[in-house]
Amino acid sequence: MFEKISNQLKKAEKIVFVTGAGISQESGIPTFRGKDGLWRKYDPMKLATIDAFYEDPKLVWEWYEERRKNILAANPNPGHTAIAELEKYKQVSVLTQNIDGLHQRAGSTRVYELHGSIITIKCTVCDFKDKIVSSFSQLPPLCKCGNMLRPDVVWFGESLPQDVWKSAIEQASSCDVMVVVGTSLAVSPANLLPVYAKQNGATMIEVNIEQTPMSSSMDISLRSSAASTLPVLVSTISE
Template sequence: MWDAISEKLQDAEKIVFVTGAGISQESGIPTFRGKEGLWRKYDPMQLATIDAFYQDPKLVWEWYEERRRNILDAKPNPGHLAIAELGKYKNVHVLTQNIDSLHQRAGSKNVYELHGSIITIKCTVCSFKDKITTGFSQLPPLCKCGNMLRPDVVWFGEALPQDVWEHAMKQASTCDIMIVVGTSLAVSPANLLPVYAKQNGATMVEANTDPTPMSDIMDISLRESAASALPRLVNIVSG
């Protein structure tokens, strides 16, 4: 299996990673659908929809503030660092469902955040958007225009940012290798990205501890964690 990966990696010019919560779990960030997932402790429909936000914005903000503190305390793990290192040798793009920005903190350059970022806020009415640098004196926080601010993340029922999605489709459709890491591929439309790559004739690789609904279309399946499998990819291309 590793011999096949080695040959493909050496020949590839463009590699696209599709990453999910599994890669960040190894940095201490809980997943949503795993055995200890956040969805098992909270009802997502009370926390991650625009209706829930307007019904109880303080509750939603308290939950996101707790998540944000946890994320800011986390550090990129060997999986994140390996993807960034691989970018020194190949044309690497990262299409991530994660909102933690750990790929950027690890040093990856071409990162497309499909579901937004928890460290960014935006106004519910005007065009204001900014990074969060400190905590808030009140929850929910208010914009200068007087309306509520919200986390700049994609909630259930909301469309992905159109520009980010268009870039993601383009990268998926033009890669030589797609490596799917730490995602159940259960969320649409992100789970279409492997289909676009497959249609383009890309070599499909998954690094996941458990099978996914798309394991059948993979050319190579590594039943390992990202922190275990991905550093070996760097060793292959770095010689």
């Protein structure tokens, strides 16, 4: 199986990775929904929405500050590093549902953050946007214009950033191989990305410790972790 995947990767000119919470979990970042998920007594669907934010902005900010501290304390794992390493040999793009910035910290240069970034903030009214550089003296933090700042993430019910989504479609539609890592792609519209890749005749590879709804439509599906599998695959290309 590894040899078959290795051959596909060697032949490919452009490889696109679609990544989700599974690869970040291997860096010690808790998932929303897992039994060890953050703030288990709260329903993420009721925290990660614009309505929840306006109903109790301090609570939502406390939740995101907790998540941000966990993320900043984490490090990229060998899965992230292998994807970045592959750029030495192939044209590689990463379309990620994760908001943690670990792909960039690992060295990947073409990363499209479909759901935004927990490292940046934006104003709820004006066009202000910036990276978070330290803890806030008050929650919710306020913009210079006097309105509330919010995490620059895509909440349930919100549209993806259209420029990022357009670029993601272009990347998916032009790749030779798509590797779906650590995500069931249950969330729309990210679940359309494999469709665009397939229309281009791309080879579809899944790396996930669990079977997913996408598994049956993949050309190759590996039941293993990104941190253990991706470094081995990349090493075969560099030989």
